[in-house]
Amino acid sequence: MRVVIAEDLALLRDGLIHILEAFDFEVVASVDTGPALLPALLGHRPDVAVVDVRLPPTFTDEGLQAAIAARAQVPGLPILVLSQHVEQLYARELLAAGVGGIGYLLKDRVSHVGQFIDAVRRVAEGGTVMDPEVIALLLARRPDTGPLDVLTAREREVLGLMAEGRSNAAIAGRLFVSEKAVSKHINSIFSKLGLPPSSDDNRRVMAVLTYLDQ
Amino acid sequence: MSRSGVVLAPPRVPGCPGENGTVNPLPTWLPEPVRRVLTPPVWTWLSRGLLAGLRSVLLAIGTLTTNITLFVLFVVSTVLTVAGVGIFLVPLVALGVRAVADLDRRLLAQWTGVEIPVPYRPRPAKAGIWRLYRWVVTDPATWRDLAWLVLSIQLVGLLLIAPAALIAYGIEGILGVPVLLYFVIDWYGYGVFWPMDNLAEALLSWPQAAVLLPAGLTLTPHTLRWFALVSQWLLAPTRAAALAVRVDRLTQTRTETVDAQATELRRIERDLHDGAQARLVAVSMKIGLAEELLARDPEAALRLMAQAREHSGMALAELRDLVRGIHPPVLAERGLDGAVQALALTVPLPVDVDISLPGRPLAPVESAAYFAIAEAVTNAVKHARASRISIRLGYDQGRLLMVVRDDGRGGAVSDGSGLRGIERRLAAFDGTMSVASPPGGPTTVTMELPCELSSPRTSPSSGTA
Numbered sequence: 001m002r003v004v005i006a007e008d009l010a011l012l013r014d015g016l017i018h019i020l021e022a023f024d025f026e027v028v029a030s031v032d033t034g035p036a037l038l039p040a041l042l043g044h045r046p047d048v049a050v051v052d053v054r055l056p057p058t059f060t061d062e063g064l065q066a067a068i069a070a071r072a073q074v075p076g077l078p079i080l081v082l083s084q085h086v087e088q089l090y091a092r093e094l095l096a097a098g099v100g101g102i103g104y105l106l107k108d109r110v111s112h113v114g115q116f117i118d119a120v121r122r123v124a125e126g127g128t129v130m131d132p133e134v135i136a137l138l139l140a141r142r143p144d145t146g147p148l149d150v151l152t153a154r155e156r157e158v159l160g161l162m163a164e165g166r167s168n169a170a171i172a173g174r175l176f177v178s179e180k181a182v183s184k185h186i187n188s189i190f191s192k193l194g195l196p197p198s199s200d201d202n203r204r205v206m207a208v209l210t211y212l213d214q
Numbered sequence: 215m216s217r218s219g220v221v222l223a224p225p226r227v228p229g230c231p232g233e234n235g236t237v238n239p240l241p242t243w244l245p246e247p248v249r250r251v252l253t254p255p256v257w258t259w260l261s262r263g264l265l266a267g268l269r270s271v272l273l274a275i276g277t278l279t280t281n282i283t284l285f286v287l288f289v290v291s292t293v294l295t296v297a298g299v300g301i302f303l304v305p306l307v308a309l310g311v312r313a314v315a316d317l318d319r320r321l322l323a324q325w326t327g328v329e330i331p332v333p334y335r336p337r338p339a340k341a342g343i344w345r346l347y348r349w350v351v352t353d354p355a356t357w358r359d360l361a362w363l364v365l366s367i368q369l370v371g372l373l374l375i376a377p378a379a380l381i382a383y384g385i386e387g388i389l390g391v392p393v394l395l396y397f398v399i400d401w402y403g404y405g406v407f408w409p410m411d412n413l414a415e416a417l418l419s420w421p422q423a424a425v426l427l428p429a430g431l432t433l434t435p436h437t438l439r440w441f442a443l444v445s446q447w448l449l450a451p452t453r454a455a456a457l458a459v460r461v462d463r464l465t466q467t468r469t470e471t472v473d474a475q476a477t478e479l480r481r482i483e484r485d486l487h488d489g490a491q492a493r494l495v496a497v498s499m500k501i502g503l504a505e506e507l508l509a510r511d512p513e514a515a516l517r518l519m520a521q522a523r524e525h526s527g528m529a530l531a532e533l534r535d536l537v538r539g540i541h542p543p544v545l546a547e548r549g550l551d552g553a554v555q556a557l558a559l560t561v562p563l564p565v566d567v568d569i570s571l572p573g574r575p576l577a578p579v580e581s582a583a584y585f586a587i588a589e590a591v592t593n594a595v596k597h598a599r600a601s602r603i604s605i606r607l608g609y610d611q612g613r614l615l616m617v618v619r620d621d622g623r624g625g626a627v628s629d630g631s632g633l634r635g636i637e638r639r640l641a642a643f644d645g646t647m648s649v650a651s652p653p654g655g656p657t658t659v660t661m662e663l664p665c666e667l668s669s670p671r672t673s674p675s676s677g678t679a
Binding site: 053054059083087088089107108112137 | 526527530538543544547548555560
């Protein structure tokens with residue numbers, strides 16, 4: 001799989017390249033500034049990109065902006081955004097296009113190499129991966145407001161795991177239920193949130209987006 | 215949207231029509247035929263003139279009664295100092311003068327928008343008649359007050375009574391009183407005809423009134439303002455006094471800021487020392503041990519590595535929290551606007567956010583503003599039992615305005631530690647905070663920070679006074 005990496009700190013950039021290459025990814029470009037990122041994304045059209053939010057020259061959110069801009073031109077271009085901190089605001093912006101192939105994780109998660117690689121692959125396949133911390137913040141909010149009132153406690157739990165980017169099988173394993181039960185819950189979530197039948201991935205994104213928007 | 219900053223400003227002139235060149239809509243209590251004739255600008259001009267006339271009269275009565283009395287008392291008590299009694303009387307009278315001057319300061323600020331700060335030196339900590347006497351007599355403001363007493367009495371006729379009389383006289387003419395009186399009393403007169411010799415001259419009182427009344431209505435708000443400006447000249451602190459007050463204030467806020475900063479650094483040091491630093495030590499110890507065990511007991515080494523990773527994860531989480539407390543990353547990345555929106559998303563209550571900022575304040579101001587808002591929001595969440603919070607952020611006339619409102623139970627006190635912290639943070643930038651929190655709610659925390667914005671767009675015309 002071809003990867004583009006954007007990270008300004010050499011230590012971390014080399015670490016990422018190291019890890020990805022160890023799992024048979026091909027790093028076609030690694031950039032260390034915001035302005036270099038967009039051309040790299042559009043020029044290489046990688047299978048997946050791993051992008052730091054904060055990049056030179058202004059050290060604000062160039063990486064995030066470049067990711068959103070690239071996906072505006074190439075809808076669904078798979079990008080995994082990494083950051084030292086996670087904000088619901090950014091999660092929302094990344095998902096706003098309603099297309100999958102997007103991930104948003106704390107840099108800490110890279111240390112769980114197996115899980116990290118798993119996340120990169122899921123994003124490359126068009127999945128949606130949100131950091132558990134984003135989900136935890138959402139769960140901390142009062143549950144009796146917003147469009148998710150209609151969901152049962154179990155369904156909310158399933159939706160939270162879905163937002164973390166877990167597959168039905170993984171959700172089933174986590175909740176100690178059958179995969180069939182999970183897909184029943186998920187279908188119920190889709191219909192309760194009024195999500196039209198379309199490709200499964202897209203509906204998952206929309207469900208997560210509703211979750212973030214509550 | 216860009217006007218909302220103006221709306222945010224607490225109405226400095228409650229119920230005063232037409233202040234700052236604004237036009238007031240016709241009030242609903244006016245009868246329908248009147249509403250049809252009047253246009254809002256005419257109504258504004260009319261009500262403004264009449265109100266200024268009424269206020270001029272009230273002020274004139276007050277000035278002529280209290281100021282003359284106080285002046286006489288002042289002179290008498292000063293003379294009596296020779297006899298010794300004055301030592302007691304002078305402070306007493308001077309305090310009376312100050313009370314009246316303070317009333318005038320408040321009224322004039324409310325009526326004309328001319329702000330007159332209070333110039334008096336702080337009252338001596340220890341009581342004692344001699345101290346009190348010295349405090350009053352050595353304060354230049356006391357003698358400027360005296361000058362004001364004299365001057366205000368002189369100006370009452372020209373600046374307060376004459377314009378108001380013009381309005382009254384105009385109304386008299388418009389109502390046809392001269393014409394009526396021409397028939398009743400044969401020696402009555404109006405305007406240039408005195409007395410009126412024939413009916414034509416009596417009827418001419420109408421066109422004369424039609425000139426006099428508008429002149430009075432137009433003039434009076436200005437003359438009232440001129441009176442306020444003259445008062446400001448004598449009642450406001452002199453430059454030296456203002457600087458002395460300013461230096462006191464700066465000394466106080468600087469001390470507080472330095473204290474707060476030292477405390478903050480100490481907290482950060484402790485957090486790092488006991489938190490992330492200690493965890494990293496544990497991590498490196500575990501890795502070192504794993505290295506040793508790798509050959510002999512690979513399974514134990516693996517366990518140690520997993521523990522090391524867990525500890526490094528905790529260290530990272532602690533560092534993240536610490537960084538958030540020092541300067542939230544989202545503030546650096548998105549500015550105040552984005553940071554407040556991100557903050558709103560983390561609150562476990564519905565939050566309405568309304569932000570209209572034409573540019574970005576400097577980073578230190580932004581940080582102070584952010585933490586002030588965050589603290590106010592935290593207070594609302596923790597203590598108010600609110601079901602809804604609103605955050606409004608605007609910029610008007612060189613001030614950043616922040617209003618955090620909740621519909622909770624109220625009763626918040628501004629000297630609670632949280633709110634006191636906000637006040638201190640803002641004071642370092644000459645900012646202010648006020649809390650309105652009646653029992654039963656709602657609670658409104660209004661904060662202002664004077665600051666410049668970078669890259670300001672040209673704002674819509676806001677008639678500055």
